[in-house]
Structures are given as structure tokens and as C-alpha cells.
Amino acid sequence: MNRTAPMKQRSVPLSSITPSEEQSDGFIDLDRLVAAVFRRARLVAAFVVLFIALGAAYLLFATPYYTSMTQILLDENLSKYAEEEPAPVNSQMLDTQIASAVEILKSGELALRVVDKLKLSENDTILNPPRSPVDMVKEWLKTATGLFSGEPDVTEEAARNGRRQKAAAIIQQSLAVERVSRSSVVAVAFRSSDPLLAATIARGYASAYLTDQLNANFEATERASVWLQERLTDLQQRSQAAALEVAHFRAENGLTAARGELMSEQQMADLNSQLIVAQADTASASARYNQYKSIVDQGPENAVKNATISSKEGDNSVIRDLRTRYLTVGKREREVSDNFGADHPQAVSLRVEQEDVARQIYQELQQLTASYKNEYEVAQSREESLRKSIQGIAGKTSDASEQLVQLRELEQKAAALKTLYESYLGRYEQATQQQSFPIAKARVISEAGVPVSPSSPKKTMTLALSAVLGMMVGGAYAAFLEFRERTFRLEGDIRSILGHRSLGYVPLLGTRMKKKAQLVHAHFGSVKRHDEAVDDTMPFQRLSRIVVDAPRSTFAETFRNAKLACDQMLAGSESRVIAIASALPDEGKSIIAANFAALLAASGKRTLLIDADIRKPGLTQMITPAPRTGLVETLTGEATWPAGIKVDQRTKLAILPAGGASHQRHQSNELLASPAMANLIENARNAFDYVVVDLAALAPVVDAKAFAPLADGILFVVEWGRTPSRLVRDLLHSEPLINSKVLGVILNKTDMNELGKYSDFDGAEKYRHRYGKYYVENTITENTAA
Numbered sequence: 001m002n003r004t005a006p007m008k009q010r011s012v013p014l015s016s017i018t019p020s021e022e023q024s025d026g027f028i029d030l031d032r033l034v035a036a037v038f039r040r041a042r043l044v045a046a047f048v049v050l051f052i053a054l055g056a057a058y059l060l061f062a063t064p065y066y067t068s069m070t071q072i073l074l075d076e077n078l079s080k081y082a083e084e085e086p087a088p089v090n091s092q093m094l095d096t097q098i099a100s101a102v103e104i105l106k107s108g109e110l111a112l113r114v115v116d117k118l119k120l121s122e123n124d125t126i127l128n129p130p131r132s133p134v135d136m137v138k139e140w141l142k143t144a145t146g147l148f149s150g151e152p153d154v155t156e157e158a159a160r161n162g163r164r165q166k167a168a169a170i171i172q173q174s175l176a177v178e179r180v181s182r183s184s185v186v187a188v189a190f191r192s193s194d195p196l197l198a199a200t201i202a203r204g205y206a207s208a209y210l211t212d213q214l215n216a217n218f219e220a221t222e223r224a225s226v227w228l229q230e231r232l233t234d235l236q237q238r239s240q241a242a243a244l245e246v247a248h249f250r251a252e253n254g255l256t257a258a259r260g261e262l263m264s265e266q267q268m269a270d271l272n273s274q275l276i277v278a279q280a281d282t283a284s285a286s287a288r289y290n291q292y293k294s295i296v297d298q299g300p301e302n303a304v305k306n307a308t309i310s311s312k313e314g315d316n317s318v319i320r321d322l323r324t325r326y327l328t329v330g331k332r333e334r335e336v337s338d339n340f341g342a343d344h345p346q347a348v349s350l351r352v353e354q355e356d357v358a359r360q361i362y363q364e365l366q367q368l369t370a371s372y373k374n375e376y377e378v379a380q381s382r383e384e385s386l387r388k389s390i391q392g393i394a395g396k397t398s399d400a401s402e403q404l405v406q407l408r409e410l411e412q413k414a415a416a417l418k419t420l421y422e423s424y425l426g427r428y429e430q431a432t433q434q435q436s437f438p439i440a441k442a443r444v445i446s447e448a449g450v451p452v453s454p455s456s457p458k459k460t461m462t463l464a465l466s467a468v469l470g471m472m473v474g475g476a477y478a479a480f481l482e483f484r485e486r487t488f489r490l491e492g493d494i495r496s497i498l499g500h501r502s503l504g505y506v507p508l509l510g511t512r513m514k515k516k517a518q519l520v521h522a523h524f525g526s527v528k529r530h531d532e533a534v535d536d537t538m539p540f541q542r543l544s545r546i547v548v549d550a551p552r553s554t555f556a557e558t559f560r561n562a563k564l565a566c567d568q569m570l571a572g573s574e575s576r577v578i579a580i581a582s583a584l585p586d587e588g589k590s591i592i593a594a595n596f597a598a599l600l601a602a603s604g605k606r607t608l609l610i611d612a613d614i615r616k617p618g619l620t621q622m623i624t625p626a627p628r629t630g631l632v633e634t635l636t637g638e639a640t641w642p643a644g645i646k647v648d649q650r651t652k653l654a655i656l657p658a659g660g661a662s663h664q665r666h667q668s669n670e671l672l673a674s675p676a677m678a679n680l681i682e683n684a685r686n687a688f689d690y691v692v693v694d695l696a697a698l699a700p701v702v703d704a705k706a707f708a709p710l711a712d713g714i715l716f717v718v719e720w721g722r723t724p725s726r727l728v729r730d731l732l733h734s735e736p737l738i739n740s741k742v743l744g745v746i747l748n749k750t751d752m753n754e755l756g757k758y759s760d761f762d763g764a765e766k767y768r769h770r771y772g773k774y775y776v777e778n779t780i781t782e783n784t785a786a
Contacts, residue, residue, distance in 0.1 A: 043477065
């Protein structure tokens with residue numbers, strides 16, 4: 001008889017292989033997610049505790065380190081009294097300066113200066129700091145490699161320089177330099193296992209940086225002064241030579257100058273100015289002459305009507321008076337003609353007077369025209385004279401144009417050299433004054449103190465991070481277990497995946513201690529399994545009578561449900577052949593078969609239990625003493641089937657074992673498919689009301705397939721939390737005959753304490769604790785623990 005195997009604790013996956021009818025497409029099933037969190041909470045808590053313990057162990061053995069910090073302010077105003085015009089500093093330039101200062105503090109050159117000043121190359125704390133186990137292994141490997149490869153001999157000077165470089169590299173690794181927020185303050189922090197040494201090196205870095213700034217300014221100014229001195233001497237000589245060359249060129253070519261310009265240039269400029277004035281006068285005279293000439297050319301009558309003289313003209317007062325008189329007489333003549341007629345003597349007299357005034361106006365216009373013509377001719381003559389004078393001077397100066405160009409080039413060269421010399425002279429004087437300026441553009445605003453408590457490791461943060469890391473690792477492992485779960489946990493899984501009726505849960509048999517061992521084995525154990533759930537010494541009679549010894553238990557209720565399903569689905573049969581099958585070995589089907597048959601027998605039904613698992617006869621192995629004849633001997637004709645039957649005296653259950661020691665010599669599938677087996681079943685139908693047949697596992701062998709045509713119905717057994725759901729589904733789909741005869745599926749070896757954790761909040765499994773008033777479980781506990 002099979003012993004119940006230790007269960008493997010797995011959970012229902014967050015997403016099933018085949019979507020269940022209760023899941024919502026496209027949405028996360030929050031009920032299953034929360035249920036998974038609750039059932040894996042202990043596992044995650046175990047990881048958290050483990051990692052906190054690891055963190056505490058780390059804190060216990062880790063070397064404490066102390067950090068000392070000093071702050072340096074980069075202030076341009078410190079040197080404002082030594083600089084006449086300080087350069088404007090914008091935010092971008094300030095960021096660049098601070099970034100440069102940070103890199104200088106991190107530089108190897110400054111580290112070497114600190115090493116030399118503090119004599120750190122001889123400090124054992126710096127050269128041999130506390131090392132972690134990993135560093136010790138690396139050092140050991142390096143030493144071993146050096147022993148085999150051989151290290152070259154080095155001189156004392158080389159060894160000293162090596163220690164110096166090593167100390168500089170080590171303090172660079174322990175140094176932290178960063179800008180404080182958006183200010184001009186740079187924080188310099190040093191980390192060491194010795195708090196006093198940390199403060200000393202932090203102060204040394206601040207002092208070394210300030211000294212470096214002063215030395216850098218002094219050296220840069222000194223180098224600039226030397227270079228400027230050399231340039232000044234050269235520029236002075238070149239400037240003097242250029243000035244002498246200009247003077248000699250002027251003297252040789254007679255290029256005399258007045259007020260900085262040549263005489264010919266001055267004359268040409270004056271004549272050009274006069275020519276411009278003369279051209280303007282000519283144009284003005286020509287305009288006046290042409291104006292009056294056009295008036296005179298119109299004739300006396302039209303000239304008088306169109307004689308509009310500007311008030312700006314100096315000699316037109318006579319014409320204005322005459323025109324005023326002309327207009328007055330004309331007005332009076334029109335009034336008289338209108339009143340007395342055109343032939344009136346006064347009108348005739350007025351017209352004669354008007355004609356006389358018109359004649360006088362015309363004569364005046366002729367005189368003005370002649371006068372303006374004369375002015376125009378004089379202006380034109382003066383313009384022509386000035387043009388001739390300019391042409392004469394231009395002819396004289398054309399010969400000196402080439403020399404003038406050369407003179408201008410020499411003068412420009414001399415002026416450029418003079419300007420450059422003056423500029424370099426001013427810069428040289430400024431550099432000379434700043435060379436001895438003793439103030440750097442930085443100052444220490446926070447002195448490094450001796451730390452009183454270690455900065456690392458931080459106990460609270462380390463433990464908090466350990467807890468968080470443990471929670472993450474535990475959550476990841478729990479999620480891995482959830483997603484790799486492909487087994488049956490709930491009755492809903494049977495319906496959704498297999499499409500069959502679930503007959504209920506059979507509780508896991510065994511003590512509480514063994515259940516704990518099964519949990520550990522399910523999470524961390526190897527693949528190899530051993531049946532440990534039930535005590536090895538428990539006799540067959542006790543195992544087969546659990547439903548009888550504990551009739552009001554959950555265990556017995558599941559078998560009653562199975563019997564009811566058989567009676568309902570096989571109602572037309574007088575005698576029923578019920579096969580008990582499973583997909584894999586060690587799923588506890590023999591225990592199921594024995595108890596199901598015992599329940600039938602205890603209810604007064606004539607029941608025969610046949611152990612047809614010939615290759616692995618679990619029921620037969622639990623019968624004491626071992627039977628000598630059984631099913632195999634009956635099928636081979638060596639004995640009759642009534643001779644091999646064993647009867648339980650209490651339940652009157654008839655049991656036909658697999659056979660004696662010779663059963664392994666025969667082909668089990670051929671025996672089960674033989675006419676002798678059909679004849680045996682037929683005879684059993686006539687003698688018994690129920691024939692319960694314990695078949696071999698369906699996946700590894702074909703015995704169950706061979707017997708399937710003889711069965712009226714099949715009770716399929718799957719192990720809770722262990723049997724792969726896909727395997728069972730594929731096996732049943734590949735065997736339509738067996739699948740069609742499945743009356744229901746029993747979930748065996750169910751951990752009832754864990755069952756509720758796999759159900760939704762509104763699932764039936766959540767309310768199983770309320771079924772206690774209908775069940776009495778203490779009897780089964782005492783029996784199984786005996």
C-alpha cells in the first residue's frame with residue numbers, strides 16, 4: 001500500500017495556464033494577488049530576518065571609519081584691493097572656477113604635497129589600512145603570483161617613491177570633494193579608521209590648497225614678468241627704429257608737413273572746399289537767371305501776370321510795388337466798367353494807366369534778368385578758375401603719391417609698435433606689483449574637527465537597507481515560486497483546467513512536525529521524494545479504516561461525496577466497477593482506493609477492492625502477512641480468484657491483492673487487457689455491488705489504458721500542490737475513453753491549514769473554518785498519530 005508522500009508547498013500562479021472563468025480579461029486579479037502576498041508573507045519575513053542578521057553580522061565585523069570635513073570659500077573679493085579692475089564674474093564662469101577648484105583638490109599633485117607635508121609615506125594606517133576578506137584574498141593571490149613570477153630588486157629611492165605614490169593614491173580614494181549646493185563653498189572630507197588622522201589630513205588638504213593657490217599666482221606672475229621684460233626690450237628697440245625710419249624718409253623725399261599733414265594735401269583740401277562753394281554759387285545764379293529769363297521770354301503782358309518774385313530777393317521791391325499798383329488799378333477799372341460801362345472815360349483812363357504800369361514792370365524784369373545773367377557768368381568763371389588750380393596742384397602732387405603711400409605704411413608700423421610697447425609696459429608694471437601679493441582668492445570657513453562617532457558603517461541605514469534588500473529578494477523568490485506554480489490547489493482549478501467535477505479535498509495525513517518538514521522540503525528540498533507523511537509501521541487495517549474510525553471528519557466527507565457522485569452518475573448499473581487512477585506515482589491513490597472501498601463496505605454494500613497496480617502494488621505491500629496468491633495468479637490460471645481474497649473482519653471488505661512474489665515476471669498490461677481479466681470483472685459484478693480497482697499511474701505505464709474499457713467510472717486522484725496541471729490535462733485529452741469515464745477528481749494530501757491562503761476572499765475555501773460544527777477531526781488525528 002502506498003504511503004502518503006510529503007507535499008510540496010506551491011502556490012496558485014498569479015496567471016493560470018488556462019484562464020479561469022472567474023478571471024477578468026485585461027485586468028489584474030487583485031484577489032489572487034493579495035492572497036499570494038498573504039500566503040508568502042512568512043517566506044518574505046524569513047528573508048527579511050535573514051538579511052537583517054547578515055547586516056548585523058556585517059556591522060559586528062566591519063571596521064568603523066570616521067569622516068572629518070573642512071570647507072573652503074572661493075572668494076574673488078579677497079584680492080579686490082590689489083586689482084585695479086577686477087574681471088566681471090558671471091554664473092557660468094563661477095561654475096567653471098568652482099569645478100576647477102574641485103579637480104585641483106582631487107589631483108594627484110596636491111595629494112603628493114599633502115603626503116610630503118604630513119609624512120604619510122611612513123604612516124602605517126595609511127599604507128596598511130584595515131582590509132575586507134575580499135581584499136585579503138586579492139592580496140594573498142597577488143603575493144602568491146609575485147612568489148612564482150619573482151619581483152625585481154628595487155633601490156631604496158625607488159621604494160621610498162613607491163610608498164609615496166601609494167600613500168597619495170590611498171588618500172585620493174578616501175577623499176571626497178564636492179560643491180556645497182549652489183554656493184562658492186567647496187567641502188573637503190576625508191575618511192579614515194583613525195579619527196585624528198582624518199582631521200589632520202582634512203586640515204592638510206585645506207592648507208595645501210591655499211598654499212598651492214599662492215604659489216601658483218607667484219610662479220605665474222614671475223614667469224609673466226620675465227617674459228614681459230624680454231618683450232619690452234625688443235619692442236622698445238623696434239619702436240625707436242621705426243620712428244627714425246619715418247623721419248629719414250620724410251627728409252629724403254621732402255614730404256614736409258604742417259599740423260600733421262603735407263602742404264600739398266592742405267592746398268588741395270582748401271581748393272576743394274572753395275570749388276564746392278563756387279559750384280553752389282554757380283548753381284544758385286543759374287537758377288535765378290533761368291527763372292527771370294523764362295518770365296521775360298513770355299512777353300510784356302504775360303510777364304506782368306507771371307512775375308511772382310520771392311521776398312528773399314534784395315532788389316525786387318520796385319517790382320512788388322509796381323505789381324501792387326497794377327493790381328489796384330485793374331481792380332478799380334473793373335469796378336468802374338461794371339458800374340458805368342467799359343466806355344466810361346474813367347475806365348479808359350484806368351486801362352491806360354494799367355498798361356503803363358505793366359510796361360514799367362517788364363522793364364524792371366529785363367534789368368533783373370540782365371543782372372542775374374552777369375552774376376551767373378562771374379560764378380561760372382570762378383568755378384573754372386578753381387578747377388584749373390586744382391588740376392595744377394594735383395599734377396604737382398601726383399609725383400609724390402608713391403612716396404606718400406610708403407610714408408603712411410612706415411608711420412602705421414611705428415604707431416603700432418609704440419602702442420604695443422606701451423601696452424606691454426603697463427602689463428609689466430602690473431605684474432611686478434602683483435608678484436608679491438600674499439593673499440589667495442580662497443579661505444577656510446570651517447576648520448576640520450576630530451570626529452567623535454564613525455560615519456560608516458551607518459547602523460540604522462545598514463539595517464534598513466538589509467531589511468529592504470531582504471524584502472526584495474524574498475519578494476522576488478516568492479514571485480518566482482508563484483509564477484512557476486503549475487499545480488492544482490482549488491476545486492475551481494479542477495473545473496477550469498480539466499473540465500471535470502471536483503469531489504473534494506482529502507486532508508494530508510501525518511503529524512504537525514512532518515507537515516513542517518514537508519513545507520521545508522517543498523520550498524528548498526531536492527527533486528528526490530520519499531513517502532514520509534504516514535508512519536511506516538501503521539498497518540493496512542488502520543489506513544483502510546480511516547473513514548470508518550473518523551466518520552464525521554473532513555476526510556470521510558470527501559469519500560461520501562465521491563460515493564454520491566458514483567451513485568448519481570451510474571444509477572442504472574446494478575453493480576459498479578470504479579477504477580481509482582492518478583497521473584503520477586506516489587499521489588496516494590492506494591489510500592484513496594482503500595478508504596473509498598472501506599466506506600462502501602461499511603455502508604453495507606458488498607465491495608471488492610482489487611490491487612491492479614501490478615508493477616507497484618501499494619495495497620499488497622501493506623498487507624501483513626504478505627499474500628501468496630492474488631490477481632496475477634488468478635489471471636494466469638495458477639489459482640482461483642476467491643482463493644486470493646482477503647477479508648477485513650470489521651468492515652467485511654474483500655481485498656484481492658496483486659499477487660505473490662511472482663507477479664513481476666508477467667506483462668501487466670497484457671494481463672489487464674486479457675479475456676481472463678474481463679471474465680474476472682464479470683464474475684465480480686455478479687458477486688459484489690461495487691468493485692473498486694486500484695490502477696497504476698497513467699503517465700508512466702499503459703496499464704490503466706488497458707483496463708479502462710472494463711471500468712464503469714473512474715475516480716481520478718491528483719496530489720494537492722504537486723501534480724502538474726498541464727500533465728493531467730494533456731493525459732486526459734489524449735485518452736478520450738478514460739476522460740469520458742472520469743466521475744470526478746479528488747484533491748489528495750491537502751494541507752487544510754494552508755488551503756484558505758490559496759482562495760479568493762469570497763471563495764468557499766475561506767469559510768472552511770466555519771464547517772467545524774459538522775466535523776470531528778480529533779479522531780483522525782489520534783489514529784494517524786498512533
